[in-house]
Amino acid sequence: MVRLASLTRREVNRFLKIPRQTVGAPLLETFLYISIFGAALGSRVGDLHGYEYIVFVIPGLIMMAFAINSFTNNSSSILQQKFQGAIDDQLSSPASPGQLLLAFTLGGFLRGLLISVVTFIVASLLVDLPVKHFYILIPALFLVGWFFSSLGVLVGVRAEQFDDVSFAQTFILQPLIFLGGVFYSASLLPEPYQTLTHFNPVYYMISLVRYGFLGVADIRIWIALVVLTAATAALTYANYRMFKSGYKLRR
Amino acid sequence: MESSAASSSGPSVPALQITELVKRYPTGVEALKGVSLEIADGEFFGLLGPNGAGKSTLIHCSTGLAGPTSGEIRIFGHDAVNDYREAREAVGLAPQELNIDWFLTVEETLDFHGGYFGMNKKDRKERVDELLESFSLVEKRNDRTRDLSGGMKRRVILARALMHRPRLLILDEPTAGVDVELRLELWHYVQQVNSEGTTILLTTHYLEEAEQLCSRIAFINGGEIVDHGSSEDLAERFGVGSLEDAYLELVGRKELSRAHVGAEPESESEDSF
Incomplete structure (x- = not known):
């Protein structure tokens, strides 16, 4: 437990140390989107599914912030530690492959969570944001965060240069x-x-x-949940196999 | 020695026991071709060889940074692959590269490392204080490692390797590219650590270093252990004046011997004084 906690603490410590880049920038970005699409363009767009455009767009922005921050954090953190060779400190420790994977995944997950929670709180102060299906929203956001955190781990481990990471992100x-x-x-x-x-x-x-927040959806919710759970589990398993074999981590 | 007998429990298990270790990289390069090696508990052991001889590969295999292709590694009796947890707990590694995280402070570097090895908070705190003190890093405690000088970084790496109180300390070319002052400082540190009962495996290019510090030495070349013994032993066996000549003979570069450097007529006349 001490091992997992220390490994995770290291990942969280990293992004909290460079908060301008890891917390400030994404928050600013999200609020720029809200200003542009909500305040400036929103009045021209009209209602969608019975909601004002700004309210319609905020759930998507919260999800996007969660996804991008989880991904970016993990891919950058892992690649940077590989570059410095600092990751060898964790790899030569008694921590198991599962503990290492969990800690690296959690790092990005917690950063994504932090940013989406702050976005949610501020957005709730600005507009009247409903939460219609809390028990769908929580697992949905959890799966989004875990999926993209895992994807960030996968890309970070496989990447050999920073270009690989930015390619995955941009393209x-x-x-x-x-x-x-x-x-x-x-x-x-x-x-x-x-x-x-x-x-x-x-x-x-x-x-x-969006269904969790607004209660509107044009797809079957349960099917989406099952598919997303399966995809996230598969990705996590692939990562576990990768950590166990030491692919691109151990020589 | 009484002290070493008291510190080891029961009949002494070797600190490191390597049997027929082969490491072939995916590129096809065979870095280790069946190496066997045994280091006793409490020993100060030197592993010498030219660049690319397999020194670092041997260390990577022993610390989990590389997986052996075949063969066995036991650290205080624990299999480095199957019982990796116990094996790695017993080992402290100070690698060749200055692989510390730039974002972390000196204290965090040590504290996290202790955590990865399962040390609780109170124990970590005490050990960090102790190490900062003995490595004269107290004032650098909250500095980010990126702002430290090369010499300071070396000390942090050594302190980190010792953080979890390993029984076997592995030093991979600790003095490569460091100035004379720091080299001597590091020698004093590691000698101190060894005298307190920690087994040391040192790899180096500097024969003088091995001669000074190590009780036993092995030569590795082309992925094979080509000879081992004490330094006097080796020099005597090869019928040469120094360990360096023995080394050169073993790596097949006898012609480079210092005996041939400056062996010009005028040096002879100097001798006659």
Whole structure:
């Protein structure tokens, strides 16, 4: 327990040490989105699913902040420690592969959680944000955070240079998230884009989180939860296998 | 010696016992070709060899940073692969590279390390205080490691390796590229640690260093242990004046011997004085 706690403390310590970059910047970014899409453009867009546009867009922004911060934290932290060689300190310790994986995953998860909670609190002060299905919202956000934390671990371990990490973020993550329907409802899209969206896993995440907050969804909630749970479990298992074999970590 | 007999429990288990260790990297390079080695509890053991001989690979395999292809490594009787927890708890590693995290302070570096090894908070605190004191790092306690000088970083790495009170300390070229002052300082530290009962495995390029510190020495070349013994032993056996000549003979570079350097006519005339 001391081992896992120390390994996790190290990851949290890292992002709390550079708060401008790891907490300040993402919060500012989220509030810029809220200002632009909510305050400036929102009045022109009109209601979506019976909600003011600003209220409609906030659940997606909270989810996006969770996802991107979890991912970025873990991929950067692991790659940076690999570069410095500092990760050998953990790898030559008696910590098990499971403990190492859990701690690295938790680092990004906790940063994503911190930022989404702050975003939620501030957003609640600005607008009247409902929470319709609390018991769906919590597992949905948990799965989103865990999925992207795990993805960050995977990319960080596999990466050999910083370009690999920023490539994954710019060319895979951002398009998936932006096209998943953070800023709009997929039902507004013309074909074939509407059908294509259904192949984007982020679409299901956003739908779940939006359902948790607003109670509206154009997909089957239980199916989305099951699929997301399965995907997250599979990714976690793949990471575990990777840590156990020492792939790209041990020589 | 009475002191070492008192510190070891029961019949002495070797600190490190390596049997037929082979390490082949995915690239096909065979860094270790069946190495066997035994280091007794309390010994100060030197592993010498040129760059690329397999010194670091041997250390990586013993500390879990690399997986052996075949063969066995036992640390105080614990298998380094299957009982990795017990084996790694017994080992402290001071690697060749200054691999400390730039973001952490000196205290955090030591504290986290202690945590990875399962030390509780109170114990960590006490041990950190103790180590900062003995490594003259007290004033640097809250400095980020990135702001330290190279010499300070070396000390932090050694302190970190000792943090969890290992029974076997592995030093991978600790004095590569350090100035004379720091080298001597490090020698004093490690000699002190050894005299307190910790077994030491030291790899180095500096034969003088091995001669000074180590009770026993092994030469590694091309992934194989080519000879071992005490330094006098080796020099005597090879019928040469120094350990360095024995070393050169073993790595097949006899022609580089210092005996040939400056062996010009004028040096002969100097001799006649």
